[in-house]
Amino acid sequence: MLKQTRKRAQDGGTVVYAPGSPIVHPIQLLQNMLVDLRSSFQLAYRLTVRDIAATYRQTALGYLWAVLAPIVTSFTFIVLNKANLIRVDNISVPYPAFVFVGTIFWQLFVDALNSPLKVVNLNRTMLSKINFPKEALIISGFGQVLFSFTIKLILLACAMVAFNIQVGWTVILLFLPIIGLLVVGTVIGMFLVPVGVLYQDIQQALTYLTSALMFFTPVLYPAPSEGVLGKIIGYNPIAPFVIISREILFSLQLTQLRGTLVVIAVSMVLILVVWILYRLAMPVLIERMEA
Numbered sequence: 413m414l415k416q417t418r419k420r421a422q423d424g425g426t427v428v429y430a431p432g433s434p435i436v437h438p439i440q441l442l443q444n445m446l447v448d449l450r451s452s453f454q455l456a457y458r459l460t461v462r463d464i465a466a467t468y469r470q471t472a473l474g475y476l477w478a479v480l481a482p483i484v485t486s487f488t489f490i491v492l493n494k495a496n497l498i499r500v501d502n503i504s505v506p507y508p509a510f511v512f513v514g515t516i517f518w519q520l521f522v523d524a525l526n527s528p529l530k531v532v533n534l535n536r537t538m539l540s541k542i543n544f545p546k547e548a549l550i551i552s553g554f555g556q557v558l559f560s561f562t563i564k565l566i567l568l569a570c571a572m573v574a575f576n577i578q579v580g581w582t583v584i585l586l587f588l589p590i591i592g593l594l595v596v597g598t599v600i601g602m603f604l605v606p607v608g609v610l611y612q613d614i615q616q617a618l619t620y621l622t623s624a625l626m627f628f629t630p631v632l633y634p635a636p637s638e639g640v641l642g643k644i645i646g647y648n649p650i651a652p653f654v655i656i657s658r659e660i661l662f663s664l665q666l667t668q669l670r671g672t673l674v675v676i677a678v679s680m681v682l683i684l685v686v687w688i689l690y691r692l693a694m695p696v697l698i699e700r701m702e703a
Contacts, residue, residue: 445688448546452545455544455548456547456548456551456552459531460551460552467556482516482564486515493511504664505658506575508571510658513657513658514630514631516564516568517653517657520597523560524597525598527554527598528690531549531556532549532605539697539698540701546690558594577661579661585669588656588660589654589660589672592676595683602686604618605690606689606696609700610697625650628644628645631654652672
């Protein structure tokens with residue numbers, strides 16, 4: 413396998429090929445990754461501001477688009493629940509608040525999942541013409557997801573006040589499901605980048621897969637403890653985050669704290685693995701883009 417090294421802009425963007433692979437020298441690879449990560453933040457900030465402005469600049473609804481997906485989903489199931497077409501029992505809070513929390517945190521995962529592939533595809537031209545740390549794209553996508561989620565949190569706070577739901581001291585733990593969903597979504601998204609850049613079907617397939625997966629995650633209903641669905645949810649890594657987000661906001665017993673911490677710990681290890689795969693794959697993908 414050939415190791416591809418791209419010189420900096422002052423060298424004219426020359427591509428140099430040398431024998432070997434970066435993975436043969438793992439210490440040097442990790443050092444280079446950390447150096448590029450540190451140098452990525454300024455560019456990532458500029459990309460984040462540019463893309464956020466471009467997303468909402470010429471829209472009539474503006475920042476409302478950031479919360480439209482969970483609002484529409486929540487409203488649909490609230491209407492179905494009111495019409496007794498969907499029965500949800502054994503919840504101690506109003507169903508509209510229950511489903512709204514679930515859809516907002518579910519959308520956080522979906523946005524984080526789609527973000528890596530979205531930002532790479534959006535910046536194809538820049539990738540093929542400019543040499544820069546590719547980690548900047550992932551950080552930029554991360555920032556855009558957080559910006560969108562912040563808007564959703566403001567709307568969620570208004571909903572909590574409207575339904576007269578008092579939050580307790582556990583609200584300080586809300587960072588756990590937020591970080592967990594961001595990291596899990598990003599890990600899966602980065603893993604899909606090499607295939608997704610070459611085949612646009614992946615981006616389309618994610619839309620259908622996430623829509624189906626939502627019904628196997630306790631977004632719209634309480635998690636059952638028995639039956640086939642209960643077993644499926646037990647193996648669903650997203651379920652603990654959705655459940656604990658409600659437990660935190662509604663001051664309930666934290667039944668999913670251990671599961672949440674385990675999934676976060678595993679995801680933190682996996683993000684290093686997918687980061688290495690992403691770094692090794694990007695030179696090959698850029699050559700394919702230029703071809």
